[in-house]
Amino acid sequence: MVRGAYMKEEKQLAVSKGVETPVFATFEETEKNFHENLTKVLKAMTPKCRVFVGTHNVRTVQHVESIIASSSSFLREGVTFGQINALGDHLTHAQRAKGFNTIRSIPWGQMDVMVPYLLRRAEEGGNKVDSMKLQAALIRNEIIRRIAVSYTHLRAHETGRNLVCRLLLEKK
Numbered sequence: 001m002v003r004g005a006y007m008k009e010e011k012q013l014a015v016s017k018g019v020e021t022p023v024f025a026t027f028e029e030t031e032k033n034f035h036e037n038l039t040k041v042l043k044a045m046t047p048k049c050r051v052f053v054g055t056h057n058v059r060t061v062q063h064v065e066s067i068i069a070s071s072s073s074f075l076r077e078g079v080t081f082g083q084i085n086a087l088g089d090h091l092t093h094a095q096r097a098k099g100f101n102t103i104r105s106i107p108w109g110q111m112d113v114m115v116p117y118l119l120r121r122a123e124e125g126g127n128k129v130d131s132m133k134l135q136a137a138l139i140r141n142e143i144i145r146r147i148a149v150s151y152t153h154l155r156a157h158e159t160g161r162n163l164v165c166r167l168l169l170e171k172k
Contacts, residue, residue: 006120035063042067047074053081056088056121061095076100084121
């Protein structure tokens with residue numbers, strides 16, 4: 001299942017051919033339909049089934065997590081979430097912390113193909129501004145945490161050998 005990643009292209013193609021557009025008019029309609037069908041797939045799963053949910057959309061992740069929480073225990077093992085590396089890392093880390101199966105992919109290809117592909121994935125995330133603010137805050141907090149840990153680590157193990165490292169860090 002693909003949720004509206006090619007809505008713009010599909011609409012343009014339909015107009016150029018003079019046919020009715022095969023996609024919903026809005027992202028919200030597309031998302032509603034996607035969630036309804038994803039629910040059907042998840043509820044029909046058996047212990048032998050596996051489903052990969054590749055999404056950068058927080059609402060979709062929450063939707064799947066709620067279905068898993070109210071379903072059989074095997075469903076958690078049968079679902080794997082995935083995001084593109086550096087595009088939704090906050091989702092991957094949160095899901096991993098909750099014990100879900102996760103993967104991160106690294107897209108590779110020619111720039112003229114990959115840039116539009118990555119932009120479509122970013123648009124899939126829903127509210128782009130809030131998502132970017134959240135990711136920026138998480139990155140800022142992680143940098144602060146790492147600097148604090150690094151500085152504490154150097155201070156806690158201060159010897160004649162690493163005194164230079166400590167002084168260089170303090171100069172920055």
